[in-house]
Amino acid sequence: MTPAVDRLRQDFQGLNTRYHLADGRETPRYYLDSAASTLALRCARQVADELLRYYANAHSQAHFSARIVNHAYDWAHRQVLNFVGSSDSGHHVACFAGSGSTASLNRLARALAARRPERDIVLVSLMEHHANDLPHRRHASQVIHIPLTGAAPMLGAVDTAALAQLLGQYRGRVNYVAVSAASNVTGIVNPVHDIAALAHAHGAWVVVDASQSVAHAPLSLSDTGAAERELDAVAFSGHKLYAPGSPGVMVVRQTLLEGHEPDELGGGMVDDVSVNGYQITDRFPDREEAGTPNIPGAVQLGAVLNVLQRIGMAQVHAAEQRLLRRLLAELTAIPGVRVYGDLDLDRTPRLGVISFNLVGLEHGLVAAVLNDYHNIAVRNGCFCAHPYVRELLKPELWELDLDPDADDAEALIQPWRGMVRASLGLYSTDEDIDVLLTGIHDLLANPDHYRAQYQADSDGNFHHRTFTVSAASLFDPEAAVERTLAQFSATPVL
Ligand SMILES: Cc1ncc(COP(=O)(O)O)c(C=O)c1O
Structure with a gap:
């Protein structure tokens, strides 16, 4: 990393957040939950704040501010297209x-089903987040899940031979x-362009959920x-791309x-409306963006993409x-740690997401102890990818004599069905890894010592018996409003 990039890495809001811990220490927070949401890149946020000086609605050229806002909003669209290498030929529109990729994926599912209702099958990989499955x-008559390479718990990427077979079978x-493009559970990267070539050879399109890859890889x-x-x-999603508050x-x-x-x-998306009808504009992206858009969020997102392209x-x-290589090597060397997904990075590339379990310890307990005693923000559970997590855990569930495919499996396999996830930004x-x-x-x-400190609720969440921190004592929006208003007046605000 060049010195300039190293300085940029310090420019995220929330890197200096500190919390008091269960053992009485106060330490910095170690944020390893970027797969859920990343921290905000301050300089990109500043660009959006600067725009607020001129803020007005888009959809008009009548006054200076409206023109400025339109220009900035168009610029944000162009940043997206530049980032993904869209040529000027106008084949793709942004x-x-x-508020995230869920909205886009729902929209795509509806539009593509309506476009070719005679093609009634959609092939969805087994590793998808629910947003790219449900x-x-x-909207399709039938979804068939594409298997992954390898065997659980060391599953790899999408099995392209199996995909080819399915495409042929359902010609x-x-x-x-x-x-x-990459899993939110294991970070495993799919060969999306090989998949596109296979799909296209059978007249099928390819929809890629890049939520986990866009901030991490070209x-x-x-x-x-x-x-x-x-x-x-x-x-x-913009909120996984260092731009919280930005759109999908x-x-x-x-x-x-x-x-x-x-x-x-x-x-904003019609050319004419009368009481008897309406004429939707042919212009993109306008026709797909009804209503007033999240302009500051889009510009913030555009600024992040611009910065990332410069780096x-x-x-x-x-x-x-x-x-990632360091974390994977050191984690897998610890007896008692199980890391999921193929561990051979040359055979199965990954991005910075690792899910693991500690043998004999519930994932909820591990996440709670890492938070309460070490100030580490990780996530636990099934990460909105239940079919994939269940598949990865199958051998463990069988060991426990549980049938992951049984109808009542859900109730039986709690709290074992889940993992702890650490993810990078x-x-x-x-130091985060240390x-x-x-x-x-x-x-x-010290498993027994920690287990004794906690009790689990019926949802599998672990609560410390004596150490509690109320969120409102750390950040209370009401109190923040009062503090902000206090600068305007010495009189208390009612
Ligand atoms: C791979 C993947 N796809 C889709 C989503 C859904 O994103 P959002 O909640 O921003 O709509 C997520 C969120 O975790 C994800 O990781």
Whole structure:
């Protein structure tokens, strides 16, 4: 990393947050939950704040401010297209929607089903987040899950041979293939361009959920420039891209949306409306963005993409890979730690997400101890990817004599069904990893001591018996409002 990039890595809001811990210490927070949401890149936020000086609604050119805002909002769309290497030929359009990729994926599922109802099957990989599975289940007649390579718990990426077989078996019926660029559970990377080539050879489209990869690795609509390897649609979330408060994004081949009435109707996307009818504009992205958009959020997101492009995603990726390799090597060397997914990074590349369990300890207990005693923010559970987590855990559940495929499996396998997830961001450091490894060693050395400190509730959450911290004592929006207003007046605010 160059010195400039190293300085940029310090420019995230929340890196100096400190909390009091159960053992009486006060330490910095170690944020290893970037797969859920990343911290905010301050300089990108500043760009959006600067825009607020001129803020006005878009959808007008009448006054200076409206023109400035339109210009900035268009710029944000262009940053998205530049970032994914969209050529100037206008094949793809970028649209902002909702608060994350869920909105984009629902929209895509509806639009693609309506476009070719005769193709009634969607192939969805087994490793998907629910956001890239359930919308397709709702809108296609049938979703078939594509198996992964290898065997649990060491499952790899999408099995392209199995995909080819499914495409052949259901020739003429597969509308599209939906896969993630990288898993939110294991960080395992899918060969999305190979998948696109296979899908296209069978007349199917490919929808890629890039929520976990866009901030961590280069992402290009076509890796070689070849049309058959080009992705038809890509979705991602701004809040996983160092821009909390920004919208979800969809980049989609324009022809897939043309002629299809958008799902949301309202202002800003019609050329004419009379009491008897309305004329939807042909202009993209306007026709897909009814209503007043989240302009500051989109501009913040555009600013992040611009900054990342200046750094170079290859450099961002390389820095994260170094930390990932270290974390993976050291975790797997600890007896009693089980890491999920294929561990051979040369055979199965990953991004900076690792899910693990400590043998004999519930995932909820591990996450609680790491938080309360080590100030480490990790996540635990099934990460909104139940089919994948269940598949990865199958051998363990069988060992416990539990049948993961039984109808009542859900109730039986709690609290064992789950994992602890540590995930990296641009600001992650070796110190984060040192602290995590120390916490894990500590837990494995003193399991009974820690277990005695906690009681579990019926949802599998572990609560410390004597140490409690109320969220409101750390940050209370009401108190923050009062503090802010206090600067305007010495009189207390009613
Ligand atoms: C791979 C993946 N896809 C989709 C989503 C859904 O994103 P959002 O909640 O921002 O809509 C997530 C969120 O965790 C994810 O990790």
